[in-house]
Amino acid sequence: MNAPAKPNDYTAYPDAAGRFGRFGGRYMPETLMPLVHDLEAAYAAAKADEGFQAQLDGLLRQYAGRPSPLYFAERLSERFGARVYLKREELNHTGSHKINNCLGQILLAMRMGKTRIIAETGAGQHGVATATVCARFGLQCVIYMGAVDVERQKPNVFRMNLLGAEVRPVHAGSATLKDAMNEALRDWVTNVHDTYYLIGSAAGPHPYPVMVRDFQKVIGEEVREQCLAAEGRLPDAVVACVGGGSNAIGLFYPFLNDDVRIFGVEAAGEGVDTNRHAAAINGGRPGVLHGNMTYLLQDAEGQITEAHSISAGLDYPGIGPEHAFLHEAGRAKYLTATDDEALAAFQLLAELEGILPAIESSHALARLPEVCAEVGKDGIVVVNLSGRGDKDVATVAAHLGRQI
Amino acid sequence: MSRERIEARFAALKAEGRSAFVAYVMAGDPDPATSREIVKGLPAAGADLIELGFPFSDPVAEGPPIQKAAQRALAAGMTLRGVFELAADFRRGDQDTPLILMGYLNLIVSMGFSAFARAAAEAGIDGVIVVDCPPEEADPLADALDAAGLALIFLATPTTDDKRLPVVVNRASGFIYYVSVAGVTGVKEADESAVAPNVARIQAASGLPVAVGFGIRTPERAAAIARIADAAVVGSALVDEVAEGLAMNESVTTRVLSKAETLSKAVRFARVGAAV
Ligand SMILES: Cc1ncc(COP(=O)(O)O)c(C=O)c1O
Numbered sequence: 001m002n003a004p005a006k007p008n009d010y011t012a013y014p015d016a017a018g019r020f021g022r023f024g025g026r027y028m029p030e031t032l033m034p035l036v037h038d039l040e041a042a043y044a045a046a047k048a049d050e051g052f053q054a055q056l057d058g059l060l061r062q063y064a065g066r067p068s069p070l071y072f073a074e075r076l077s078e079r080f081g082a083r084v085y086l087k088r089e090e091l092n093h094t095g096s097h098k099i100n101n102c103l104g105q106i107l108l109a110m111r112m113g114k115t116r117i118i119a120e121t122g123a124g125q126h127g128v129a130t131a132t133v134c135a136r137f138g139l140q141c142v143i144y145m146g147a148v149d150v151e152r153q154k155p156n157v158f159r160m161n162l163l164g165a166e167v168r169p170v171h172a173g174s175a176t177l178k179d180a181m182n183e184a185l186r187d188w189v190t191n192v193h194d195t196y197y198l199i200g201s202a203a204g205p206h207p208y209p210v211m212v213r214d215f216q217k218v219i220g221e222e223v224r225e226q227c228l229a230a231e232g233r234l235p236d237a238v239v240a241c242v243g244g245g246s247n248a249i250g251l252f253y254p255f256l257n258d259d260v261r262i263f264g265v266e267a268a269g270e271g272v273d274t275n276r277h278a279a280a281i282n283g284g285r286p287g288v289l290h291g292n293m294t295y296l297l298q299d300a301e302g303q304i305t306e307a308h309s310i311s312a313g314l315d316y317p318g319i320g321p322e323h324a325f326l327h328e329a330g331r332a333k334y335l336t337a338t339d340d341e342a343l344a345a346f347q348l349l350a351e352l353e354g355i356l357p358a359i360e361s362s363h364a365l366a367r368l369p370e371v372c373a374e375v376g377k378d379g380i381v382v383v384n385l386s387g388r389g390d391k392d393v394a395t396v397a398a399h400l401g402r403q404i
Numbered sequence: 405m406s407r408e409r410i411e412a413r414f415a416a417l418k419a420e421g422r423s424a425f426v427a428y429v430m431a432g433d434p435d436p437a438t439s440r441e442i443v444k445g446l447p448a449a450g451a452d453l454i455e456l457g458f459p460f461s462d463p464v465a466e467g468p469p470i471q472k473a474a475q476r477a478l479a480a481g482m483t484l485r486g487v488f489e490l491a492a493d494f495r496r497g498d499q500d501t502p503l504i505l506m507g508y509l510n511l512i513v514s515m516g517f518s519a520f521a522r523a524a525a526e527a528g529i530d531g532v533i534v535v536d537c538p539p540e541e542a543d544p545l546a547d548a549l550d551a552a553g554l555a556l557i558f559l560a561t562p563t564t565d566d567k568r569l570p571v572v573v574n575r576a577s578g579f580i581y582y583v584s585v586a587g588v589t590g591v592k593e594a595d596e597s598a599v600a601p602n603v604a605r606i607q608a609a610s611g612l613p614v615a616v617g618f619g620i621r622t623p624e625r626a627a628a629i630a631r632i633a634d635a636a637v638v639g640s641a642l643v644d645e646v647a648e649g650l651a652m653n654e655s656v657t658t659r660v661l662s663k664a665e666t667l668s669k670a671v672r673f674a675r676v677g678a679a680v
Contacts, residue, residue, distance in 0.1 A: 017540065025540075025541050026538065026540055026541065027509060027536045027537060027538070027541050028536060028538060029464065029465045029535050029536055029538075029559070029561075030538055030558070030559040030560065030561045030563075030564060030572065030583065031465075031561040031562070031563050031583060031586050031587075032563075033538045033540070033563075033564075033568070034563045034564065034565065034568055035563065037568075172471065173461070173462070178462065182462055182463075182464050185464045186464060186465075186467075186588045189464075189465060189586065189587055189588055190586065190587040190588060190591070190592075191586075192563055192586050193586075286513075287510045287513050287514060288508075288509045288510045288513050288536065289462060289510060290462075290464075291536075293513075296510075298510065298514065300514075301483055301484060301511060301514060301515075302484075302510045302511040302512075302513065302514030302515070303460065303461040303478065303511070304461045304462050304510070305461075
């Protein structure tokens with residue numbers, strides 16, 4: 001690692017303006033700026049309130065099923081020649097890490113007196129988690145979802161409907177996650193008086209990236225304790241897939257100042273050397289979209305280009321600003337995995353461990369050979385299994401040319 | 405010129421005792437050549453100032469009409485360079501009508517703030533409105549535009565309360581754009597009784613003219629706003645004429661300009677007989 005001589009405190013970000021180095025900020029239309037400031041103040045107050053934290057902890061335990069296990073994957077370890085652990089976020093209620101953030105934000109929305117919740121979703125996991133907490137607390141819920149994603153994640157659309165949410169398909173642009181986020185922002189601008197925008201990833205304007213990180217860092221904090229208990233020491237490497245980057249930053253953050261290697265895996269679609277991928281860091285450059293300065297897929301002029309990934313949850317042309325910062329600081333390394341590599345990893349985990357991973361999480365699994373080679377036979381690697389793969393069965397079947 | 409051109413125009417209108425009609429069109433919509441024709445025709449159709457949208461792939465503050473206009477312009481190959489060429493061409497034939505660019509930050513970040521400001525000044529552009537660049541993030545852009553003599557025009561909205569207003573007007577120049585409805589462009593209607601006190605409040609805080617836009621689609625609305633503000637901005641209703649013209653296979657230029665004429669007349673005569 002090219003760590004600075006006097007190590008930085010990588011956990012000290014963002015600053016008061018919401019900046020992680022040169023990334024982040026709050027690039028929002030004026031109508032929303034007062035709301036963004038209100039949210040920041042309300043979040044600061046909630047964070048300082050022990051009652052808030054206690055209520056959240058209770059829900060995380062009793063409702064979401066935390067802590068999630070840290071599972072020693074024996075056969076994967078044999079295959080790749082290192083001690084491989086899986087952080088089982090797919091066992092949470094609703095089947096992914098998204099519930100951690102939704103529980104935190106819904107409590108905040110209620111503290112702020114908001115009665116209507118909107119969210120964007122790609123894979124539908126965040127939409128399902130949002131619809132779930134809205135049902136639990138009796139709040140109105142509208143989910144924006146790209147029309148392409150509505151098609152490839154049908155089971156999740158129906159789940160949201162069962163939970164009482166209205167799913168609005170978005171046909172603009174590439175009809176995927178970016179367009180769903182555009183439409184959610186348009187809704188928010190229009191309904192500022194009663195609406196809370198529950199962003200699903202560590203992206204968007206300040207304070208969302210830091211707030212979502214704080215609600216997801218429970219993942220890394222548990223891994224830390226669980227790994228110390230099982231192995232008597234910290235892992236040598238942690239690995240997670242990166243869409244907007246919430247499951248990844250949740251795992252990474254508690255290890256930022258430790259001697260632990262950090263790997264994010266971006267979706268390379270049909271390859272980063274093609275124009276059909278979703279690798280913002282590996283195939284993009286800095287710019288401003290959806291309220292923050294970060295790495296983006298864009299053309300020479302700055303028009304945002306369409307992302308592509310087999311995984312709806314990673315099919316986004318940007319990445320959370322903290323990841324852009326960790327990349328430029330050299331603290332985390334961002335690798336890529338193609339659609340085909342993710343598919344192969346999906347099947348491998350099913351066959352070796354009896355677990356169907358989300359196609360998003362499969363991207364992280366796909367880089368295990370390289371990461372394991374780096375840490376060696378006695379090295380400990382923790383992979384975030386951010387979600388379960390039931391929702392992806394139809395997509396995988398289609399790619400394998402099977403009828404179901 | 406630049407910033408002074410905006411000041412001169414508002415001063416002249418004030419002397420005439422009337423409000424300005426500001427026409428918004430999307431540069432390159434439906435194609436660069438037609439768009440050039442439209443922009444050139446706007447002053448004769450009564451536009452006192454022109455707002456020229458520059459198309460962006462992800463316009464989060466726009467409703468469907470302007471979203472579609474941006475898509476048409478991009479599909480027809482419009483670029484920021486193309487917008488500057490269009491502006492320069494317009495400026496060769498018109499030295500008095502202020503030309504304001506309106507759009508989103510990423511294209512400007514991509515070009516670089518100083519390079520953008522210089523190119524805009526050279527093209528005869530007088531001011532810039534950047535929808536997703538609030539005062540909190542505006543310093544680097546404001547510095548670059550200052551150096552080039554261009555105005556940075558800020559937006560105030562119904563959510564901009566008295567506490568926040570000083571932040572918004574701090575580095576504002578040219579005029580303040582009051583977004584009269586909480587919403588995207590071209591959907592909700594402005595209600596002048598709710599707008600009037602806000603206009604007065606912003607005039608007092610900024611010492612600048614206040615233009616009102618986002619909710620004005622008809623001559624009646626335009627006249628009502630013209631009675632209480634320094635300028636009435638119409639965008640979506642003009643852009644809709646492009647879409648209609650294309651759909652009905654009629655001259656887009658004629659449709660947009662005749663709509664602009666109707667609206668500008670409404671603004672021009674709004675205060676006749678009314679106490680100013
Ligand atoms: C299971 C799962 N993992 C990962 C992601 C990607 O999001 P993030 O990068 O915010 O963790 C998603 C998004 O839908 C998801 O459903």
